[in-house]
Amino acid sequence: MTPARVIPLLDARSRPLPASGRQVPHADGSLADTLGRPLRDLRISVTDRCNFRCSYCMPKQVFDKHYEFLPHADLLSFEEITRVARAFVAQGVEKIRITGGEPLLRRHLERLIAQLAELRTPDGRLLDLTLTTNGSLLARKAQALKDAGLQRITVSLDGLDDAIFQRMNDVGFPVADVLAGIEAARAVGLGPIKVNMVVKRGTNDHEVLPMARHFKGTGVTLRFIEFMDVGETNDWRMDEVLPSRELLQRLQAEFDLQPLSASAPGETAERWGHADGSGEIGLISSVTQAFCGDCNRARLSTEGRLYTCLFATQGWDLRHLLRGSAVSDAALQDAIAAVWSQRGDRYSQLRASGQALPQGERRVEMHYIGG
Numbered sequence: 001m002t003p004a005r006v007i008p009l010l011d012a013r014s015r016p017l018p019a020s021g022r023q024v025p026h027a028d029g030s031l032a033d034t035l036g037r038p039l040r041d042l043r044i045s046v047t048d049r050c051n052f053r054c055s056y057c058m059p060k061q062v063f064d065k066h067y068e069f070l071p072h073a074d075l076l077s078f079e080e081i082t083r084v085a086r087a088f089v090a091q092g093v094e095k096i097r098i099t100g101g102e103p104l105l106r107r108h109l110e111r112l113i114a115q116l117a118e119l120r121t122p123d124g125r126l127l128d129l130t131l132t133t134n135g136s137l138l139a140r141k142a143q144a145l146k147d148a149g150l151q152r153i154t155v156s157l158d159g160l161d162d163a164i165f166q167r168m169n170d171v172g173f174p175v176a177d178v179l180a181g182i183e184a185a186r187a188v189g190l191g192p193i194k195v196n197m198v199v200k201r202g203t204n205d206h207e208v209l210p211m212a213r214h215f216k217g218t219g220v221t222l223r224f225i226e227f228m229d230v231g232e233t234n235d236w237r238m239d240e241v242l243p244s245r246e247l248l249q250r251l252q253a254e255f256d257l258q259p260l261s262a263s264a265p266g267e268t269a270e271r272w273g274h275a276d277g278s279g280e281i282g283l284i285s286s287v288t289q290a291f292c293g294d295c296n297r298a299r300l301s302t303e304g305r306l307y308t309c310l311f312a313t314q315g316w317d318l319r320h321l322l323r324g325s326a327v328s329d330a331a332l333q334d335a336i337a338a339v340w341s342q343r344g345d346r347y348s349q350l351r352a353s354g355q356a357l358p359q360g361e362r363r364v365e366m367h368y369i370g371g
């Protein structure tokens with residue numbers, strides 16, 4: 001029996017693309033949204049499927065029982081993704097992150113990487129082309145990804161203790177195989193490597209110090225992410241969030257850490273360096289220290305919807321535009337500019353300051369919109 005789709009991922013009322021209005025440029029002359037934020041970062045979800053069931057993202061009790069994954073025909077093809085990406089790059093995007101779901105589950109992904117690696121900014125620069133993965137297939141795919149033109153990689157790992165990690169991924173996946181994937185990425189020269197650890201108080205917070213010890217001096221940057229209230233299915237509770245300030249105190253009890261300046265405008269992580277020069281760690285504090293103020297990120301979902309916030313309820317249907325009557329590249333760029341120039345999203349900031357949030361509509365899920 002086909003399970004009922006209880007998660008209305010595809011909001012039937014996708015937003016109609018706005019007519020292009022007056023565009024107020026960013027200080028450097030590029031496209032800006034209503035809060036003056038430029039468009040620099042495009043995150044592309046290439047599949048809504050995943051071989052993990054992380055409790056904070058695709059909880060098993062929901063996703064194994066009640067969820068149908070998107071049919072292949074609904075997914076953007078690599079050619080369509082590349083075309084959309086080219087239009088974004090023409091509008092100011094300098095960084096592209098491939099994500100999902102688990103992006104390495106998408107067949108022949110290296111072909112897409114190769115196409116995206118060909119793109120250049122209007123003034124001829126290479127893009128920052130990267131990918132986020134759970135690491136499960138990385139050991140066998142690292143070389144092909146590197147050969148295709150991927151520059152660097154971020155691997156998610158929520159602990160070093162197998163029992164705790166398996167409690168987080170909920171499919172019994174072992175730590176050693178993710179570490180082997182990280183090692184393979186390093187061996188083929190995919191770098192710098194970052195490791196993302198979502199911290200849930202009471203579940204894996206005792207892994208914070210072992211993880212920090214493990215990666216210190218390895219050249220890998222470990223980043224701790226506060227458990228976020230993204231989507232509607234992860235049963236988020238504030239008492240399971242370990243605020244970054246508290247986490248930092250735990251780290252500082254053992255390590256001599258000094259604040260570092262941001263490496264790029266709009267960076268998600270606050271950087272801290274080991275005083276002895278043995279690397280850095282990052283704190284991503286989306287819950288307790290919102291960073292909407294300089295958020296320059298757009299997201300393209302698996303089936304071609306454009307989202308301007310991770311906590312959005314609706315997206316703009318670019319696939320419809322792409323597959324409709326022959327749309328020109330200029331029209332695609334105009335559509336992106338029209339959406340971005342009307343953007344005013346600042347969900348985390350509003351939540352943190354107790355202001356009213358959009359009510360009554362489902363927020364999209366992380367595995368679909370792309371983390």
Ligand SMILES: Nc1nc2c(ncn2[C@@H]2O[C@H](COP(=O)(O)OP(=O)(O)OP(=O)(O)O)[C@@H](O)[C@H]2O)c(=O)[nH]1
Nearest residue numbers: 132154194196225268269284286295297310348371
């Ligand atoms: N609230 C919020 N969280 C975000 C946003 N972007 C990223 N995150 C969170 O930060 C985590 C890390 O982001 P990454 O995918 O590694 O991207 P990044 O920080 O841009 O990566 P680098 O370019 O390597 O610094 C994500 O998994 C999310 O949990 C955002 O726009 N809003």
Ligand SMILES: C[S@@+](CC[C@H](N)C(=O)[O-])C[C@H]1O[C@@H](n2cnc3c(N)ncnc32)[C@H](O)[C@@H]1O
Nearest residue numbers: 056057100101102132133134156196227228371
């Ligand atoms: C949605 S995953 C997609 C890529 C890949 N499957 C992975 O896990 O790396 C991207 C990132 O989002 C993070 N993430 C997912 N749900 C989250 C949540 N509720 N709070 C904070 N981060 C979350 C994951 O830890 C991961 O680093």
Ligand code: SF4
Nearest residue numbers: 050052054057101134
């Ligand atoms: S965080 Fe990544 S690995 Fe975990 S369920 Fe979500 S998409 Fe899969």
Ligand code: SF4
Nearest residue numbers: 292295309310345348
């Ligand atoms: S909550 Fe929305 S606007 Fe704020 S940083 Fe995240 S994606 Fe950007």
